[in-house]
Each structure stands twice: as structure tokens, then as C-alpha cells.
Amino acid sequence: MSGFDCTQFQRWLEAGGAMAEGNVPAEVAHAAGCPDCAALLAAERAVAALFARVEAAPAAVAPGFADRVMARVALAPQSPVVAPALVPLPADALPWWVRVAARPEAVAAALLAGLVVLLAPQLLGFARSAPQWSGAALSAITTAVTPLLAPIGAHVGTDPLVRAGVALAFLPLAALPSYALYLLGLQLSHVRLAPGVTQGRRA
Amino acid sequence: MDDRADPDHDLVLRARGGDEAAFRELVERHQERILRLAWRVAGSRTEAEEIAQDAFVRAWQALPGFRGEARFATWMHRITTRVALDRREAVRRRERREVGVEEEVLAGLAATPEAAVEGDRITARARVALLAGLSEAQRTVVTLHYLEDRPVIEVAQAMGVPENTVKTHLSRARAAMREAFLRAEAKHRGAVR
Numbered sequence: 001m002s003g004f005d006c007t008q009f010q011r012w013l014e015a016g017g018a019m020a021e022g023n024v025p026a027e028v029a030h031a032a033g034c035p036d037c038a039a040l041l042a043a044e045r046a047v048a049a050l051f052a053r054v055e056a057a058p059a060a061v062a063p064g065f066a067d068r069v070m071a072r073v074a075l076a077p078q079s080p081v082v083a084p085a086l087v088p089l090p091a092d093a094l095p096w097w098v099r100v101a102a103r104p105e106a107v108a109a110a111l112l113a114g115l116v117v118l119l120a121p122q123l124l125g126f127a128r129s130a131p132q133w134s135g136a137a138l139s140a141i142t143t144a145v146t147p148l149l150a151p152i153g154a155h156v157g158t159d160p161l162v163r164a165g166v167a168l169a170f171l172p173l174a175a176l177p178s179y180a181l182y183l184l185g186l187q188l189s190h191v192r193l194a195p196g197v198t199q200g201r202r203a
Numbered sequence: 204m205d206d207r208a209d210p211d212h213d214l215v216l217r218a219r220g221g222d223e224a225a226f227r228e229l230v231e232r233h234q235e236r237i238l239r240l241a242w243r244v245a246g247s248r249t250e251a252e253e254i255a256q257d258a259f260v261r262a263w264q265a266l267p268g269f270r271g272e273a274r275f276a277t278w279m280h281r282i283t284t285r286v287a288l289d290r291r292e293a294v295r296r297r298e299r300r301e302v303g304v305e306e307e308v309l310a311g312l313a314a315t316p317e318a319a320v321e322g323d324r325i326t327a328r329a330r331v332a333l334l335a336g337l338s339e340a341q342r343t344v345v346t347l348h349y350l351e352d353r354p355v356i357e358v359a360q361a362m363g364v365p366e367n368t369v370k371t372h373l374s375r376a377r378a379a380m381r382e383a384f385l386r387a388e389a390k391h392r393g394a395v396r
Contacts, residue, residue: 014374043381043388050329051349061238062252066230069259070223078221079264 004030009037013044104182138164211275219266226266230259233276236351237283243350244287244334246327254290258283277347277361281339284346291331333380341376344369 009030017027031041100106116123142164209215211232217225237258242251262269262282269278334342340362347358348369355373359366 014378016370016373016377039385040381043384044377046384047333047377047380050326050333051345061234065234065238065252065255066227069230069234069256070227072256072260073223073226073263076260076264078267 006030006034006037009034010040013040209271209274209276212271215266215269215271215275218263219269226263229275233279234259236276237279240280240283240346240350241287244284244327244331244346245290246325246330250290254283254287257290258286261286273363274361277343277363280347280361281343284334284342285339287331288335291328291335333383336383337376337379341372341379344372345376348373 004026009027012027028041031038138160142160211229214225214229214232218229234255238251238255241254241258242248245251245254258279262279265282269275273281334345337345343362344358347353347361348355353361355366355369359369362369
């Protein structure tokens, strides 16, 4: 035996060893004693023979070849340029309802509406238990907000209704980070045309 | 790939804008190589000319979408091979041939070198059958390397990919062709029994 194993043989085969001029005796000796590797080597040689059988192609081009090509080219219109992906279209290129539907707010609203429909039974159950959880939530909110309001005046924190009203007044602040994210998204989605890419086509 | 590395860059830009004179220059520059490739894939001169013509017309039509990821020459090369494969499929459909890839491969291997023209045609058909089973990238490296005798480094430059990528494609392509051959042989053995 040659001391070669099947893994080494396959590695040699994958590296194109059998396609190179003259086989290495060790590999061939291994294949002689291993039917699987022998089949692989035979297949590789057969394929190589198929590609090696390519005769020298004629060097000269038939006279008038370019004329014949150009005659067909004259009748063949060029395909229109496909607008590169992510390149924004002009604002008036689409109907208003498409533009509205494509806005992030509309997509978010559609997603929200979908969730509401999907989770309707759970939401209804949640609403029915509102009296229990609202009391707990109100208490949690006021506990969290009261220290913040302490400098405004101790008298504000005494009436639970006033405390709840003040807490609710702070809720819109939560929308600010979302709006900032939306603005950032707008900046990032501003795509420029790559240099050399034009929307033009031949006249 | 950097567009400026392509010697055809300026002509391609003009041809993309619909300049037929620029495209004619591209045809004249590449006609010999494309015809030779078509001849090697198809195995007959008449068919090679038709393939080459179709390839240039298809390139003209598709030029506005050509972004220069590879050189124009490599792109033409891909189109030519694709046209040859499409013609093979069209012929098979027209003739309603039930001959499978395996039979074509075996017939090609059995064709003797003495059977000059017909032998060339049969081996070409077998080559095309094997190439049809490869991915676009594998087909490109196989035709550039084995049919155009270009070294790996040149293939890599032409495709705008690292040498190791070319080697990987070649290795996988050979494995796929070996498998096709072994399948053909197994089917043949089954049929003989």
C-alpha cells in the first residue's frame, strides 16, 4: 500500500491533482487498492478528457461578422434601466394612497391595528379587569412621580386626583424618544444614486 | 471591481447610453474570443457564429443594467455560455428529445477522436450537459480555466474575485461533474443489466 488514506486522496483530487499533467504514483497506487477512490479517479479523468478534447478553434472571424451583429443590434432595443433598489422615486411618481401607505407611521398604525384585531379577546379580558389594575397602576405612577414633583409644592402631592392628573400630563414625554427614532430613520433612509448610475436611456 | 481597471470601461459607458458605434468597437474587440469560446462550447463553427451573434445582441440589450461588477469581457463570457445552454435547451424542447444529461455525457465520452466533426459535436453536447449542472460562477471559472486555458490568477482578475474563490469554484465544479459522470455510469450499468 502507498500509505495514503482516502481523505488524503480526496484532498488531492479536490485540489485538482488528477487534472494536472501526470499523476502522482502514490495517489494512483492508493486508487488501485480502493474501489471508491478508483471510481472517483476514473470520473475525474473522464471529465478531464472531455474538456481536453477541445480542438483548436478557428482563429479567423468570418468576414462581415460585426456587420451582421450590428444589423441585428439596430433592430433590438436596449432594455430599460432597472431603478436600483432603495433609490427613492420622485414624490409625484406614485398615487397619493401608495405614498401614504408607504409612510412609517401608516405601517406602524397598520401593525398596531393588526395586533389589536389579533389580540382582541385578550384585550377585552384585560379591559374587564381594569378596575383592579387601574388602582394599582395609579398608585405606582403617583409613587414614582411624587418625588419628582416635590420641589413644585408639597400641597400637590396631597390630593390623589391632582397627583394622577400631573402623572398623566407627563405621559406625552414618553413619545419623544419614539419621535427621535423616527427622525433618525428618515435620515438613514436618504439614499443617493451611486456614481455613474443614471435613470436615463437612449433616445 | 474598479471600473477603471476594465480596458473597455469608456466604450461600455458610451454603449450603455445607446451609442451603437461604441458597441461596434466592443464587438470588433471581442468577436474573436467570443467566437472561439462559442465554438469550444458548441463544437461547430456554424453554431458558434449563431451563438456569438446572439450573445452580442443579448449583451447590447442588457447593457443598461450592466453595473461593472466584473469586466465587460467576463460578462460577455457569461452571456455566451448562457446563450449556448439556452440553445441546447431550446433544441431539446424542439426535438422533444428524452435524452438525459447522463446519456449525453456517456455519448460524449464514448465518441472517438477519429470521428472528427460528429465526434466534436457529441463531446461538445456532453460538455454543455455537464456545464448546465453547474452554478453560474462555477460555469464561468470552468470555461475560463479549462476551455480558454487561462491560469487561475487571470480568472480571478477577470472575475474580480480572490484566487482562492476561483480555486473553490473549480474544486466544487469538478466534484459536481464527477458526480454527474458517476450517475451517468450507474444509470448506464443499470440499463445494461
